[in-house]
Amino acid sequence: xxxxxxxxxxxxxxxxxxxxxxxxxxxVYGILQMINFAHGEVFMVGxxxxxxxxxxxxxxxxxxGGVAWLVGVICxxxxxxxxxxxxxxxxxxxxxxxxxxxxxxxxxxxxxxxxQNAVMLCWGAQDRYVPELLPxxxxxxxxxxxxxxQVVIFAVSLLLMIGLQWVVHGTKLxxxxxxxxxxxxxxxxxxxxxxxxxxxxxxxxxxxxxxxGVLFGVYYSTINFHDGYLTGLKAFTAxxxxxxxxxxxAMLGGLLLGLLExxxxxxxxxxxKNVVAFAVLILVLLLRPRGxxxxxxxxxx
Amino acid sequence: xxxxxxEILATAALYALLALGLNLIVGYAxxxxxxxxAFFGIGAYTYALLNLHLGWPFWAGLPAAGLVAGIAAxxxxxxAIRVRGDYLAIVTLGFGEIVRVVxxxxxxxTGGPNGLMGIAHPSIGPIRFGVDAGPYFVLLVFLVAAVxxxxxxxxRSRLGLAWLAIKEDELAAGCLGVDPLRMKLLALALGGWxxxxxxxxxxxxxxxxxxxxxxxxxxxMILAMVILGGLGSVAGAIWGxxxxxxxxxxxxxxxxxxxxxxxxxxxxxMRVRPQGLFGK
Numbered sequence: 001x002x003x004x005x006x007x008x009x010x011x012x013x014x015x016x017x018x019x020x021x022x023x024x025x026x027x028v029y030g031i032l033q034m035i036n037f038a039h040g041e042v043f044m045v046g047x048x049x050x051x052x053x054x055x056x057x058x059x060x061x062x063x064x065g066g067v068a069w070l071v072g073v074i075c076x077x078x079x080x081x082x083x084x085x086x087x088x089x090x091x092x093x094x095x096x097x098x099x100x101x102x103x104x105x106x107x108x109x110x111x112x113x114x115x116q117n118a119v120m121l122c123w124g125a126q127d128r129y130v131p132e133l134l135p136x137x138x139x140x141x142x143x144x145x146x147x148x149x150q151v152v153i154f155a156v157s158l159l160l161m162i163g164l165q166w167v168v169h170g171t172k173l174x175x176x177x178x179x180x181x182x183x184x185x186x187x188x189x190x191x192x193x194x195x196x197x198x199x200x201x202x203x204x205x206x207x208x209x210x211x212x213g214v215l216f217g218v219y220y221s222t223i224n225f226h227d228g229y230l231t232g233l234k235a236f237t238a239x240x241x242x243x244x245x246x247x248x249x250a251m252l253g254g255l256l257l258g259l260l261e262x263x264x265x266x267x268x269x270x271x272x273k274n275v276v277a278f279a280v281l282i283l284v285l286l287l288r289p290r291g292x293x294x295x296x297x298x299x300x301x
Numbered sequence: 302x303x304x305x306x307x308e309i310l311a312t313a314a315l316y317a318l319l320a321l322g323l324n325l326i327v328g329y330a331x332x333x334x335x336x337x338x339a340f341f342g343i344g345a346y347t348y349a350l351l352n353l354h355l356g357w358p359f360w361a362g363l364p365a366a367g368l369v370a371g372i373a374a375x376x377x378x379x380x381a382i383r384v385r386g387d388y389l390a391i392v393t394l395g396f397g398e399i400v401r402v403v404x405x406x407x408x409x410x411t412g413g414p415n416g417l418m419g420i421a422h423p424s425i426g427p428i429r430f431g432v433d434a435g436p437y438f439v440l441l442v443f444l445v446a447a448v449x450x451x452x453x454x455x456x457r458s459r460l461g462l463a464w465l466a467i468k469e470d471e472l473a474a475g476c477l478g479v480d481p482l483r484m485k486l487l488a489l490a491l492g493g494w495x496x497x498x499x500x501x502x503x504x505x506x507x508x509x510x511x512x513x514x515x516x517x518x519x520x521x522m523i524l525a526m527v528i529l530g531g532l533g534s535v536a537g538a539i540w541g542x543x544x545x546x547x548x549x550x551x552x553x554x555x556x557x558x559x560x561x562x563x564x565x566x567x568x569x570x571m572r573v574r575p576q577g578l579f580g581k
Contacts (some may be wrong), residue, residue: 032305035387095572101387102333106528110567117561197335229517233394240391275402278395285384285392 005144007266008259013219015258016157020106021162021235022213022250023244024205030181030245031201034101037108038088040232041115042081042122042206046213047223048123049077051130059131067135067152070218073133077214078207085206089199112229118132119225126226130217135286153215162250167204168247181245230274234261237281243294252292304433309550311434314441316542317497320526321535322446322495328372329461329535330380330454330466330488331468333390336397337523339377340493342404342515344370344500349510359430362460363501368495371490378489382482397572399518404512412425413514416511430505432461437506443501445539448495452535464488529570541580 006058022041028036039161053076057067092111116129134148168174176197179187188194216231217223238257257277264276323337342382346360347369373426393526404411422430430436440474455461467476467481501513504510526545530537548566554558574580 035391091570097576099571099575102327102532103527103571105333105390106525107568107571109525110564110571113560113564113567115564117558117564121557121561139528181547233398236391240388257409270400271406275399278398282380282392282395282399285388286380289384 001069002143003266004263007262009144009146009150011259011262012255013153014262015238016153017215017219017254018231018235018238018258019251019254020160020208021232022238022254025236025239025245026242026244026247026250027205029100029239030196031177032095032097032103035108035236036202036205037105038092038111039116039140039209040228040230040235041112041119041214042084042088042096042228043209043213043232043235044223044225044228044236045084045115045119046077046081046206047130047217048119048225049080049129049229050074050214051123051212051223053077054131054133054176059133065132066135067148070133070152070214074211074214077210078240081210081211082207083204085202085209086199086279087260088155089202090213093202094195100279100285109163116228123225124178125225127203127222130221130223132221132257133218134229151220157248158252160211164204164208164247169260171199173197184248186216191238199243234277237277240281241284241291243291246291246293249291249293256292307438309547311438311441313543313546314438314567316477316523316526317445317539318448318499318502319496319510319523319533320440320530320538320554321445321452322492322543323523323535324530324535324538325452325495326488326492327527327537329455329464330485330512331464332485332488333386333393334489334492335390335394335517335520335524336377336400337393337492337496338515338517338519339397339400340370340374340496341500341503341519341523342510342512343373344497345504345510345515346404346411346417346500347497348501348504348545349420352421354415359501361504362374363498366501366504367494367497368557369500371494372501374487374493374496375487378486379421382485382489394520400515401512401516411512413433414512417507418509420508420510423505434506437502441502444498448537449535455534456533460484460487462564472528493536498516504550525567528577529567531577534579537577537579551563 022044024039025036028034028039050073053073057069069116088111089245092107093104096107134152136147168177176187176192179190179192180194184194234257235254238253238289239250240253241257242251242253242276257280261273261281265273308475315440319337323334326332326334326337344366348359348555351357351365377396381396382388384392405414416554423538424430446481463479463484465473466477466479467484470513471481503514526539528541529545530539530541549559549563552562555562
């Protein structure tokens with residue numbers, strides 16, 4: 001029973017990180033019907049931004065006020081990734097908006113190669129150690145170990161998801177995003193600055209991926225320039241599982257995928273952990289391609 | 302021509318074979334496949350296992366590897382074929398990764414991450430192929446020529462026209478009596494067969510295979526070759542393979558920057574010519 005609860009908790013923690021990244025996939029897909037394959041690399045760059053900020057302030061060990069520091073690091077990485085997302089959209093994707101889908105796919109792969117190798121050149125190819133900002137200790141007396149870091153990851157993810165819901169459903173910008181997603185041409189005719197809305201969507205999605213990157217780094221304490229590919233793919237699976245284009249779906253999908261993966265690793269074998277995500281992905285696409293909460297038909301793709 | 306140049310040429314020819322095979326699936330039948338390297342791997346492992354356990358010679362392994370990979374392509378395609386577009390790309394990507402993870406974890410059969418070694422080189426009578434890339438290059442050129450010829454012939458055949466029809470409008474093609482499912486599976490079978498043969502030659506040439514050679518990046522590289530050349534173009538697939546396998550070698554003097562430049566090159570090419578070099 002303890003193993004079960006522990007894996008549940010671990011799964012939900014990493015699931016929250018998947019959910020943050022999945023939001024970026026789903027937002028861009030909702031608006032452009034395009035799978036941004038480079039999104040996983042933005043997440044990875046975010047983790048390295050976080051590492052650099054931590055090192056720049058010499059935060060080598062748990063410090064007093066660690067949570068405040070961590071929030072600062074997260075904000076810095078999010079801002080960096082938002083800029084990166086804007087740049088990618090402007091330079092790589094916008095010129096191809098009318099091009100065949102396959103060319104966009106190749107461009108995204110090109111962006112991935114570029115970012116991976118840029119990170120490798122700037123920060124080195126070997127695993128990098130990310131200092132723990134929060135004390136590693138068990139909280140409370142329970143049988144299940146909850147660390148402060150896990151609490152922070154939950155809190156940050158939850159706040160951001162609520163914030164995003166508010167942006168999309170409660171602001172003028174969000175109304176613009178939903179309008180562009182429904183019909184870009186009609187949105188343009190209604191005076192919505194479509195290009196700007198798309199750019200902001202990329203910025204927000206990339207910022208969330210950046211936050212995910214920092215949390216991933218401080219949670220696992222090691223990062224590598226290869227991390228973006230697999231984690232990005234899992235986050236994409238989460239988005240598909242929840243119903244791509246659907247924001248609550250991405251959150252649900254992320255948490256569920258984290259859970260399934262942790263339970264698979266705990267009860268089957270850690271070696272096959274990465275297969276769980278792919279198996280889930282394939283099963284969902286075959287049995288329920290619109291995902292758990294999706295309304296859009298897969299045929300539109 | 303020093304051994305380094307022959308090696309590059311042989312690699313380019315191997316990629317040309319793979320690009321031609323994938324072109325049948327993506328270019329002809331319009332199925333965006335992101336796990337093509339898995340069939341390449343299945344072919345390589347088929348020959349390696351047949352050779353190591355049963356002592357099959359290369360020339361018996363070549364058709365067997367093609368057959369097994371073709372069947373695998375159909376079997377993995379059967380469930381995947383109902384989803385379309387980007388989603389098909391993701392399903393095939395998932396299958397490709399699963400094949401690789403299985404190869405990595407079934408240590409009893411595949412040797413796990415260390416792979417298999419001691420795979421026999423081919424020989425024709427007294428001529429032994431050995432480790433030099435030259436004979437493999439000649440063999441691969443023959444295979445490339447054969448598959449290119451088949452591809453060109455197929456385009457104007459009933460099958461090629463049926464593929465074109467389902468690629469343009471699957472619903473309309475279905476109404477005109479073309480069975481889209483069958484046609485798509487045929488494309489997968491043919492493409493898988495080509496990849497399987499390429500895998501066999503690869504295994505025989507290297508003598509050692511590891512799961513790393515058949516990962517997602519490999520699938521992406523082959524796809525990039527097809528798209529760079531222009532979807533559906535036979536000459537394009539060959540040129541795309543030649544350019545993308547030789548370019549990193551030419552960029553070698555930039556050493557660590559070469560993959561960075563390679564990514565940049567892909568972005569720029571798609572901006573300048575999104576339909577590919579030989580595409581319409």
